[in-house]
Amino acid sequence: MAFALIVEDDFYQADIFSTALSMAGFERVDVVRDGQEALAFLQEGHAPDLVVLDLYLPGAMGEKILEYIRSADHLKHTRVILATGNPHMAAPLQAESDLVLIKPISFTQLRDLAKRLRQTLDHSGV
Numbered sequence: 001m002a003f004a005l006i007v008e009d010d011f012y013q014a015d016i017f018s019t020a021l022s023m024a025g026f027e028r029v030d031v032v033r034d035g036q037e038a039l040a041f042l043q044e045g046h047a048p049d050l051v052v053l054d055l056y057l058p059g060a061m062g063e064k065i066l067e068y069i070r071s072a073d074h075l076k077h078t079r080v081i082l083a084t085g086n087p088h089m090a091a092p093l094q095a096e097s098d099l100v101l102i103k104p105i106s107f108t109q110l111r112d113l114a115k116r117l118r119q120t121l122d123h124s125g126v
Contacts, residue, residue, distance in 0.1 A: 002118055003028040005048035007038040007065060008083065009057050013103070017052050017083070020107050024114035026050065035060030039068060047074045049121050050114065055084040055093075063093060070096050079117050081110075 004026040008014040014031045021029045026049070032038040036059030051069060055062035062082065069075045084090045085103040094100050099113060 001028055002026045002050075002121055003048045004030070004050040004052065004114070005038070005041070005046070006031045006052045007033075007035070007057065007062065008052065008054045009033045010054070013054075013083070013105075016105075016107050017110060020111035021050070021052070021114050024111050025118045026114065034058050035062065035065060038065050042068060042072065042075065045074060048078055050079045050081065050117055052081045052083055052110070052114075053097075055082060055086065055089055063089075066093060066096055079121075081113070081117075 002025060004021045006014055006017045008017060018029045018031055032041055035057035039060055053062045053065060066080060069078055069080060079098040081099045081101060082090050082093060082097045083101050083103060083105055087102050090100045
């Protein structure tokens with residue numbers, strides 16, 4: 001079962017992202033709207049196949065969450081899409097992420113990119 005986690009504090013964006021990922025074939029899509037809650041969720045051992053990560057979050061910044069994802073053994077296969085309105089903040093994080101999308105992100109764009117990532121999960125046996 002493909003599992004995606006959306007870490008986004010904007011309700012409208014989170015809803016669009018959730019629908020797009022469901023349509024891309026992710027059977028489970030969870031949404032967390034606070035950075036500290038997202039860290040706690042991941043530290044509990046949850047291992048999403050994909051994380052769509054906003055960089056500006058209450059509780060903890062997306063950069064800190066990305067750092068944790070890249071350092072945790074149980075998340076070594078997790079793919080990360082950064083979603084931000086600030087390309088300058090995302091630039092130094094590009095090497096640590098799988099994709100960087102600059103807001104506003106269209107439903108179609110995210111759905112199609114997530115579908116491609118979902119297909120690579122099917123082929124990698126993850």
